[in-house]
Amino acid sequence: MLRIAVCVSGGGTNLQAIIDGIASGLITNTEIVLVFSNNKNAYALERAKKAGIPTAVRCPKDYASRDEFNEEFLKALKEAQPDLVVLAGCLVVIPEAVVKAFPNRIINIHPSLIPSFCGKGYYGLHVHEKVLERGVKVSGATVHFVDEGTDTGPIILQKPVMIRQDDTPETLQKRIMEQAEWVIMPKAIDLIANGKVTVKDGHVVIDGYDEMVF
Ligand code: GRF
Numbered sequence: 001m002l003r004i005a006v007c008v009s010g011g012g013t014n015l016q017a018i019i020d021g022i023a024s025g026l027i028t029n030t031e032i033v034l035v036f037s038n039n040k041n042a043y044a045l046e047r048a049k050k051a052g053i054p055t056a057v058r059c060p061k062d063y064a065s066r067d068e069f070n071e072e073f074l075k076a077l078k079e080a081q082p083d084l085v086v087l088a089g090c091l092v093v094i095p096e097a098v099v100k101a102f103p104n105r106i107i108n109i110h111p112s113l114i115p116s117f118c119g120k121g122y123y124g125l126h127v128h129e130k131v132l133e134r135g136v137k138v139s140g141a142t143v144h145f146v147d148e149g150t151d152t153g154p155i156i157l158q159k160p161v162m163i164r165q166d167d168t169p170e171t172l173q174k175r176i177m178e179q180a181e182w183v184i185m186p187k188a189i190d191l192i193a194n195g196k197v198t199v200k201d202g203h204v205v206i207d208g209y210d211e212m213v214f
Contacts, residue, residue, distance in 0.1 A: 002193035005034040005082035007090035012044025013177060014088035014109055014185050019051045021186035029193040034080035036073070038092045054080070060092075070095035077101075084192060087146065088185065091123065099148055104199050106146035107192070109185050111176050113158055114142040118151035128169040128176070137163050139172065141180035143188040145199065154204045156197060157184040157212060 006015050015035065021027035035048035035055045048055045056076040063069040074097055077085060087094070087108040099106065110118055112127050117139070122130065131139045140160040147153040159180040163172065191197050196207040206212070 002030045002084055002189070003033045003080070003082045004030060004084045004086050004189065005036060005077055005080045006032055006048075006086045006088050007036045007038075007092065008042055008044035008088055009037060009039050009091040010042055010044065010089050012042065012047045012089065014181055015044050016047050017182035017186055018086070018088065018189060019047065019053075021190070027186050027190045027193065030189055033082055034077070036076055038073075038090070044089070056080075070097060074098050074101060084189070086185075086189065094146055096148055099146060104145050104154070107143055107156065107188060108146050108151075108153075109181050110142045110144065110151055111139075111173065111181060112142065113138070113140045113160060114144060114151055114155060118142075120150050122151070125169045125173060128172045131163070132167060132169060132172065139163055139176060141176055141184060143184050145204070154199050154202055156188045156191075156204050156206075159184050 006018060008015055018027065022030055032053050035044065035053050037045055037057050038059060040057045040059060045055050058069060058072045058076055060066065060069040063072065077098065083105065085102050085106040087106065112118055112131065117127050117130050138160050140158060142158045143156045145153040145156065161176050161179050191206060198205050
């Protein structure tokens with residue numbers, strides 16, 4: 001069984017896709033051992049409680065310094081003894097100590113096709129605003145391993161989503177979640193849980209797949 005800790009900050013629709021994926025058998029060999037939030041009002045916490053999953057909340061503003069918060073964040077994760085940490089709409093800048101404690105064992109979902117529209121400042125609705133501003137015709141989502149950089153780790157899965165002429169940042173965000181994020185996040189976890197994912201020379205190799213089609 002792959003023990004996963006899911007880190008959230010907001011609505012938790014990606015968390016819900018993981019919970020549902022485990023319940024339906026889409027994700028196998030996996031259990032969620034912790035939902036961590038940096039925001040005590042995150043609706044994701046309700047979703048976790050409804051599913052009977054243990055939760056931990058640590059808010060940066062409750063600590064005297066960022067270092068103190070980072071230590072508590074790492075401590076809460078370590079206590080749950082996860083094999084994999086899943087960032088599912090987690091707005092915390094992941095401290096270096098956490099990356100070091102879980103090398104190639106942290107994954108993140110980003111709502112664009114990396115390396116486009118990613119890096120510092122590209123989060124939430126801003127990503128989709130920039131996509132529409134530039135006028136690209138295709139966007140999508142990416143699941144990747146987390147390294148010390150921002151959105152720079154090895155890419156695991158990507159799924160494209162076509163842009164409509166009448167899209168707004170909100171409609172595009174919704175379609176990318178429905179068509180891409182909620183598909184590739186559960187899929188990536190299932191692949192990892194079944195030992196299909198390895199990192200070789202900074203690239204992800206997926207056993208048994210020549211071309212990923214969803
Ligand atoms: C998603 O768009 C995800 O790609 C980004 O944050 C959003 C989280 O949404 N990292 P939710 O909390 O899973 O509903």
